[in-house]
Structure formats: structure tokens, C-alpha cells
Amino acid sequence: MVLHWTRYGFRSLFILFVVSTIQSNWLRAELIPSIDNANFGWVRGAPNSTFSGWDVFNNETPALTTILDSTPELPGQFGFAATIRETSGSGIVLGSGNIYGLSSVTTFVVNQPGLNLGPSATTRIVAQFQTLGNELRYDSIRLSGTDFTNVLPSFTQELSRSSFGTPGQPGSGANVVYLAGWDVAQNVGDYSLAFESSASAMSLAKFNLDTFASVTVVPEPTTVALISLAAIGWGIHRTRKKMLSR
Ligand SMILES: [Ca+2]
Secondary structure (H helix, E strand, C coil): CHHHHHHHHHHHHHHHHHHHHCCCCCCCHHHCCCCCCCCCCCCCCCCCEEEEEECCCCCCCCCCCCEEECCCCCCCCECCCCEEEECCCCEEECCCCCEEECCCCCEEEEEEECCCCECCEEEEEEEEEEEEECCECHHHCEEECCCCCCECCCEEEEEEEEEECCCCCCCCEEEEEEEEEEEECCECCEEEEEEEECCCCEEEEEEEEEEEEEECCCCCHHHHHHHHHHHHHHHHHHHHHHHHHC
């Protein structure tokens, strides 16, 4: 048993070293064009946005076989915090703060409270994952909301990939940063993101989740009328000025 844990201790040390020496490319989610090339004008921290991020996972329910972390700790978080759960019973939190699948596929669910702005708001949801060792099962990444379930991403992108160790030997694997995003034509009160590893021995090292809601503001008729009046007034002023200066 002592040997067993020493082995995992070693691996977590090794993984910590790998993480600190390989630069990852994470995207600011507002830089991704929408699928219809609309410009949402979103930035992290803007009204109607949320951002939760984990570099280090902890387990708030050590007495259970599942893992719960409701305290994302990256700086610059905004809006309602997300929670992450690992529900397979195979997951452990390593000393490095990674969630590792000991004996089987690991199964994750991330809950993100939404702003519930209704059907006139468009929502962009961007998840970014860093995994070490075995990889995600990429087609398992699905989004559910109040009235839709298991929707595949609108767009995906592999942001970086490198390998470490000797292939086939213990302590080897891939270091992958992967992005999956959705453009949803509404904004609901709760989002749920599900994903799984492709096999055991995947280490979830980091996870970021951005959501942005774009509310279409239609000017009220009185506002339009006032703007038109102001424009006409400005035109008259210009004409008078021109005539006076002659
Ligand atoms: Ca935490």
C-alpha cells in the first residue's frame, strides 16, 4: 500500500514538473468569432458574462467516492461560480491538484448557473480543458440547459499538443489543451456540461469556463424620434453656421 501511494506521489510530482515546463495556449474566449461572424463585443468581466477557472482541484466531499469542487480559484473570476463533479468513483485528486482516473473512465459534470435572460439573449459558452496522459473522449463533450440536452459543441479547437515520457512506458502521455464552444440562441437559468475521459489514467489538470450573454437592445420609438430630431437640429445648426460664415 505504501509503495502504491509512493508511485502515485511520484507521478503527481512528475506531472507537476511537466505542467510547469510546457507553455499552454489558452484563448480569451471573446477572440473566437461566432459561427455567423457576428461581433458580440464580449470581454471577460463584462456585464452578463461569467468566468470560472481551475488550476488546482480539491475535493469537498472526501467521505464520498465522488469528487466535488465548487471553488474555482483562478484570478479574474466573474459572475456566478461554476462547480465541477467527478462521478465515476475512479477519480482521485493528486497532490498536484489534478483529477486522475485510477482504474476506469472518469466522468465529469460542470454546473454553471445562468443569468436567465430569456429567449432574446444569445449565449456563448466556451470550455477549455488541459489533460495529461490519456485524453478526453472528445465526442462525449455535451451541453445541456433548462430545455435542451446533450448538445454537441458548435465549434471545437485543439489549442496545443505535446507529449512527454517514452510512449508505452509509465509516466508517458499527451499534454493537450482543447476548446469546445456553443452559441445558444437563448439564455437559461442553469447550464450543465458533461465530458468523459477516453480511458483511465487521464489527468484533468486545468479547466476554464466562460459564458457571455448578448442581449439585443431594440431602441424604443421615442428614443428613435429624439435621435432623428437631434440630427435634424444639428443639420439646421450647420446650415446656419455655413450661411453666417459666407
Ligand atoms: Ca477549489
